[in-house]
Amino acid sequence: MTVNFVPGDLVRARGREWVALPAPGEGILALRPLSGSENDTVILxxxxxxxxxxxxxxxxPADARPTVQAKAALLADALQLTLRRxxxxxxxxxxxxxxxxxxxxVPLLMALRLQVPRLLIADDVGIGKTIEAGLILRELMDRGEVDAFSVLCPPHLVEQWVxxxxxxxxxxxxxxxxxxxxxxxxGLPLAQTLFDAYPHTVVSxxxxxxxxRREGFARACPDFVIVDEAHACVGTQRGRQQRFDLLAGLARDPQRRMILLTATPHSGDEDAFGRLLSLIEPSFATMNFEDARYRExxxxxxxxxRRIDLVSGDWGETRAFPRHETTEFPYRLSQAHLDFHxxxxxxxxxxxxxxxxxxRERRLAFWGTLALMRCVxxxxxxxxxxxxxRMSNESDRLEPQIYDEDSDDEDAVDIEPGTGFDADPALQALVAQAEELIRKPDPKLAALIEAxxxxxxxxxxxxxxCRFLATAEHVRDGLxxxxxxxVVEAVxxxxxxxxxxxxxxxxxxxxxxxxxxxxLVATDCLSEGINLQQLFDTVVHYDLCWNPTRHQQREGRVDRFGQPAExxxxxxxxxxxxxxxxAVLDVILRKAEEIRKATGITVPLPDERGPVTDALMAAVMLRRGRPRQLALDLRLEDGSRAMEARWRDVLENERKSRARFAQNAMKPQEVAPEWEKVRTLLGSPEDAKTFVERAMSRFGVPLEPRxxxxxxxxxxxxxxxxxxxxxxxxxxSVRLATAEPAPAGAALLTRTHPLTATLAEALVEASLDPEALSGLxxxxxxxxxxxxxxxVTRLALLRIRFKLTVHARKERLLLAEEAALVAMQDGRIVATxxxxxxxxxxxxxxxxxxxxRDRFIARAKEDLPGLLNGPLAAFARSRAEDLMQDHARLRTASGAATRVTVEPVLPPDVIGLFVLLPGEV
Known part of the structure; x- marks a missing residue:
C-alpha cells in the first residue's frame, strides 16, 4: 500500500522517526530526524x-525517563534553541x-514588497550593505523562493563574501x-555547467x-543575483563596459531578482548613473527627477x-557605530629633505x-610631475x-594612478609609477640625492612614531x-x-x-x-576587500589620498558596523x-571635507580630471614661488576656476540627491516589534548565553568569565x-562575546553559534534517546x-509543527516549527x-x-490524551491564527500582495511533561 506524506507528517523509516519536509520531486521523500538537526536531512x-x-x-513513551527541575528547565531551553524553521x-x-x-x-522589507525584487542599495561605507543583501537572500531561501544564487563581485572581494x-x-x-x-x-558531465553543479556561488x-564566458553564464545564471561594487560595472573603460554588458544581459530576464550594492552610486557622471539604474528597470535610464511619479x-x-541619517535620526543607533575623531598631524621637513623636494x-x-x-604633451608633463611629486x-x-x-613610459596609466582610481589590475595599485621623463644628467643627480637621503633619518617617519x-x-x-610599496616596507621596518x-606587519x-x-x-x-x-602597515590594496574593524581602531593616513573616496574607503575598513571600540x-x-x-589639501581634500560636513557624504573627484590637474599644478607653482606668468601661459588659472565651479556643483547635486533619495517612506519602527517577537519565540542572545552557562555547568566545564x-x-x-x-x-578554548560588536577572535554567542547549537541538539537527543548521553x-x-x-500544575513542553501555505503566483507549502511551554490546572491552560x-x-x-513522584507522573500521563485533543489542540490552533495575523501585518506593512495561511499539525509533540505541586504537599 502506498502512503502519501505531506510536509509536517511524522514518518517511520530505517528504524527511527522522521519529520517529512517539502519533497524535491514526485515519489521522493525529504526527511529530517525527529531528534536531529537540519544537517541530518536525507532524501529517499x-x-x-x-x-x-x-x-x-x-x-x-511509557518508560520515559524521570528528571529533576533544573534539567527539565535546561531541556526546555534546548528545545527552543534547536528549532531552525x-x-x-x-x-x-x-x-x-x-x-x-x-x-x-529596510531593504529586506523593500524586497518583500516587490513581485520581482530589484534593488539598488547605496548606503554609506561601513553601514552593512553585505548584511542587508544577505538578509534578503536568507529570507527568500527560507521562504522557498530561492534555490540558487550568484554573488558577482570584484576578485578581491570573493573570499570575503564566501x-x-x-x-x-x-x-x-x-x-x-x-x-x-x-x-x-x-569531472562534470558535458551537459552540466558549473552553476548547475554548484547552485550557491560567489563569482569574480x-x-x-x-x-x-559571459554568454554561457547568462544561460546558466541563477534567477537571484547580488552585484557588489555595482558602480564599477558602468563607465567607458573597457573592463567596465564588459561588466556592464554582462549585467545588462542578465537584467533582460524580467523574472531575475537582482540586488545591486554600491557606496558611490552617483559620481557626477549622469550617463553612468543612468546605466546603473537601467539594470533595475530600463525606463529608469532616462532620468527625470523633477517628475514626482518617476521619483515615487x-x-x-x-x-x-548616510551614517549621519542613522546616528542623528530616530533610529536608536547611537552605538551601532563608533564615534569618529579626526585630527591633522603636520610635520616639518629637514633641510636635506626640503632641498630634495x-x-x-x-x-x-x-x-x-x-x-x-x-x-597632450603638456598634460603628460603635468601627470609626470604630479606622479613623481607623490612619490617624493x-x-x-x-x-x-x-x-x-622613469623609462617605463606607461603614460596611459599615469592619470588613474595619480588620482587613486579603482584599477582592474589590483596588484599594481601600490607600484611606484614611471614618469616617462627622458634620462639626462639632472635626473641622474636626483637619483644620487635620493640614494643619499635613504641613509639619513626620515622626519616623516619620526613624526609618525611621535603621533x-x-x-x-x-x-x-x-x-x-601608505600609497607606495617602497614606503610601506620602509615604515614597517621603522615601526x-x-x-x-x-606585532607589526605589512600588507x-x-x-x-x-x-x-x-x-x-x-x-x-x-x-x-x-x-x-x-x-598594520598597508597600501591601498587593502583599502577595499578585507574588513579590519575587529582588529584595529585607528587609521593613519601616512600619505594623503588624492581621491576623497579612497580616503573614505581606508577609514571604512575600521570605522564600520561591528567595530567594538567606542x-x-x-x-x-x-x-x-x-x-x-x-596643493592637494587646498584643491581636493579640504573642499571635499566641506561638502562632507554639509551633506554627510564623501564625494569622489569630478569625473573630468583635466581641471583637477591644472588646479593642482597652479597651486604647486604658486607655493613654490614660481612666476605667476608661467601658470597663466599654461592656462592653469582656468583649471583652478573650473575646479571651484565643479565643487560648487557637486555640493548642490548632493543636496538635491539627499532630498530625492532620502528613504523616508519606510517606517521600520512599525515592523521592528515583529522582529522582536520572533527573537522572543526563537531565543535571543541573552537566552543563548543563559542556556550555554547552564549546560556547560551540567557537563562539568563551567564558562570562565574574562x-x-x-x-x-x-x-x-x-x-x-x-x-x-x-x-x-x-x-x-573558545572565546565568546555576549554583546555586539564582538572583539577580535571572538564570536557573538547566539542561538546559531556552533557551541549553542551542538549543546542544544545533544540535550534534546539525550532526552529522546535513552542511549544518548545517558549519564546526563x-x-x-x-x-x-x-x-x-x-x-497541582502540569507543564507540557510542546513542539508544534505548522504548515505554511504561501498564496502567490506559485503556491508554496512550507514546514515550520515552534517550541511552546503550556501550564495547565484542572484541564485549563493558565499560563504560556x-x-x-x-x-x-x-x-x-x-x-x-x-x-x-511516579504516581503524580502516571496520573498526568493518563490525562494527557484528553488534553492533547482538547486545550492543547485549541492552543495550537490559536497559535496558528496568531501567526497568520503576524504574517498579514508584515505583508501589509511591506505592501505585498501575497497572503499566508497557517495550519497546525495535530496533535502537537509532547517533548516533556512535568508536574508542579504546592509546597505543602
Missing part, C-alpha cells in the same frame, strides 16, 4: 527501502548568527575565480565578464542612507616649460623607485596607510624598531589576495593566544613645507561532545514541590510563554520520594 525513495516507510506517532513572518531569523539592526531591515555568507547566514557558497573555475569544472566579475517609482527600488620641483617645472603648447612626498625610497622607473606613541600607550591598534613589543601588493587575508588572519590568531597590541581615530599627516601636500568575554573550554568536555564540536571547528539524566517527565504554584517558563524555572523545594 520509499519504493527502494527494505522496510516500508510508514506513518508514525510521537507519543510520550521558525513559523513567524521573518523566516530567516532562526538562521542568523548576528542581531540585525532596525535600519538593516566567509560572510557562511559566518553570518549559515550559507555555504563556492568561490568561482580564474584560479578555481577549472578545478570546479573538472573579472573572470566571468570575458566574452567567451524609483523610491521603491532605491535606498540610500625643491630640486625635484625645479626639475619638473623645467620639463613642463619645455613641453610646448600641445595639449611619500618617502625617499618611493622617490628613488619612481626615478629609476603613535601616546595612542599606543592608551592601547590603540593602528592601521597606517618594528620603535615598538619592538608590538602590500606583492602579496596575493589570499596571502593578504592570511597575514591579517595571523594577527587575529595572535590575539586569540593572548592580549597583544598590533600595528572611539575610532583617524590622523592625516602632511607637511606644510611640501608644495604638493599643500573581562568582556566568556571562555568555553570545550577540550574538557566528554569525548562524544568534543567530537561533535570539532566537526564544527570548535576546539581548545535528561529525562522527559518529572514531579516536584514548587513555591511558584498553589495547586514567559509566564509558564517562570513556573518551570522556579527551583524545586524538595525531592519527592520516587513512589510519590
Amino acid at each position: 525513495d520509499p519504493s527502494l527501502e527494505i522496510q516500508p516507510v510508514a506513518p508514525a506517532r510521537f507519543d510520550l 521558525g513559523a513567524g513572518p521573518f523566516r530567516s531569523a532562526a538562521q542568523l548568527s548576528f542581531e540585525p539592526r532596525t535600519y538593516q531591515l 566567509g560572510e555568507l557562511k559566518q553570518r547566514f549559515g550559507i555555504d557558497a563556492v568561490a568561482v575565480t580564474s584560479g578555481s573555475a577549472a578545478r570546479l569544472e573538472r 566579475l573579472d573572470y566571468i565578464k570575458a566574452e567567451k 517609482r524609483l523610491a521603491r527600488h532605491f535606498v540610500q542612507r 625643491n630640486a625635484v620641483l625645479d626639475y619638473c617645472f623645467g620639463v613642463v616649460s619645455r613641453a610646448g603648447s600641445g595639449l 612626498g611619500s618617502s625617499p625610497a618611493a622617490a628613488l623607485a619612481a626615478l629609476r622607473n 603613535l606613541g601616546p595612542l599606543i600607550r592608551k592601547g590603540a591598534n593602528p592601521v597606517v596607510f 618594528r624598531k620603535a615598538f619592538p613589543e608590538l 602590500t601588493g606583492v602579496l596575493t589576495p589570499d596571502e593578504r587575508r592570511d597575514r591579517v588572519a595571523d594577527m587575529a590568531a595572535a590575539e586569540v593566544e593572548g592580549e597583544v597590541q598590533r600595528i 572611539l575610532v581615530r583617524s590622523i592625516m599627516m602632511f607637511s606644510p613645507d611640501s608644495a604638493i601636500d599643500g 573581562r568582556t568575554l566568556l571562555i568555553a573550554h570545550v577540550h574538557a568536555l566528554e569525548a562524544g561532545l568534543k567530537e561533535r564540536l570539532a566537526q564544527r571547528n570548535l576546539t581548545g 539524566g535528561i529525562g522527559r517527565v518529572g514531579a516536584w514541590p514548587s513555591a511558584a504554584v498553589r495547586q 510563554g514567559d509566564a509558564a517558563r517562570e513556573l518551570l524555572n522556579a527551583p524545586a523545594e524538595a525531592d519527592l520520594a520516587p513512589s510519590a
